[in-house]
Amino acid sequence: MSLPTQIVPSVLPADLADLGNGCRALEEGGVDKIHWDVMDGHFVPNLTFGPDVIAAARRYVSVPFEAHLMVERPDDLMHLYIEAGCQMLIVHAETTPHLHRTLARIRELGAEAAVALNPSTPIGIVENVADLLDMVLIMTVNPGFGGQSYLPTMELKVAEMRRFLDNNGYENVSIEVDGGIGAATIAGAAIAGTDVFVSGSALFKYPEGLAFGVADLRSIAETARP
Ligand code: DX5
Ligand code: ZN
Numbered sequence: 627m628s629l630p631t632q633i634v635p636s637v638l639p640a641d642l643a644d645l646g647n648g649c650r651a652l653e654e655g656g657v658d659k660i661h662w663d664v665m666d667g668h669f670v671p672n673l674t675f676g677p678d679v680i681a682a683a684r685r686y687v688s689v690p691f692e693a694h695l696m697v698e699r700p701d702d703l704m705h706l707y708i709e710a711g712c713q714m715l716i717v718h719a720e721t722t723p724h725l726h727r728t729l730a731r732i733r734e735l736g737a738e739a740a741v742a743l744n745p746s747t748p749i750g751i752v753e754n755v756a757d758l759l760d761m762v763l764i765m766t767v768n769p770g771f772g773g774q775s776y777l778p779t780m781e782l783k784v785a786e787m788r789r790f791l792d793n794n795g796y797e798n799v800s801i802e803v804d805g806g807i808g809a810a811t812i813a814g815a816a817i818a819g820t821d822v823f824v825s826g827s828a829l830f831k832y833p834e835g836l837a838f839g840v841a842d843l844r845s846i847a848e849t850a851r852p
Contacts, residue, residue, distance in 0.1 A: 636826030646686035655836035670770035684711030767805025776806030788819030816850035
């Protein structure tokens with residue numbers, strides 16, 4: 627277990643009328659970074675956060691932000707999310723024919739670069755861009771909405787990705803899972819080789835509150851990780 631375990635909330639379930647204080651509560655709850663689900667209503671049916679919303683929340687906390695760009699034209703938008711205060715951009719492999727150029731551009735702009743793979747997208751798409759990656763996001767739901775059921779079949783994909791990265795000198799590239807992650811599912815993803823865990827609805831549903839939920843998810847993941 628070399629890469630540290632990271633618990634990362636999606637803010638989709640937060641009170642969207644009070645996002646600054648919502649981010650502050652997450653930071654105080656001990657999260658490692660905050661995951662902004664950016665949706666354009668085209669790549670996925672839902673429509674969510676523009677860069678100005680993220681820039682407004684940026685002033686409330688110092689914890690890193692990552693933007694999960696579920697958008698059809700990431701190359702046109704990505705500089706805006708970096709200017710808004712995101713330290714990492716996650717682009718979907720399915721949204722750009724020039725993935726190598728897009729990832730290189732994100733790094734040129736000063737942010738960390740990650741690629742997201744939908745459930746049906748094979749890991750082979752990463753092979754020729756791994757040198758440009760800080761993280762790979764293996765989607766454990768079909769993107770577009772929070773509160774969906776976890777896809778356990780993605781655990782084989784996580785394990786395959788971890789083997790590829792470790793066998794090719796990319797041990798420091800993280801694997802993130804996103805979708806349906808909670809107390810009942812996080813161990814399976816951890817055992818498979820995940821080190822960064824996005825949780826939205828399950829984390830916000832803890833009756834004991836966010837800090838308890840973050841600690842519980844972290845404990846389960848760290849216990850399960852090989
Ligand atoms: C789905 C998003 C996920 C989702 C996570 O398209 O990328 O980040 O909001 O929420 P839960 O944990 O509720 O599945
Ligand atoms: Zn997401």
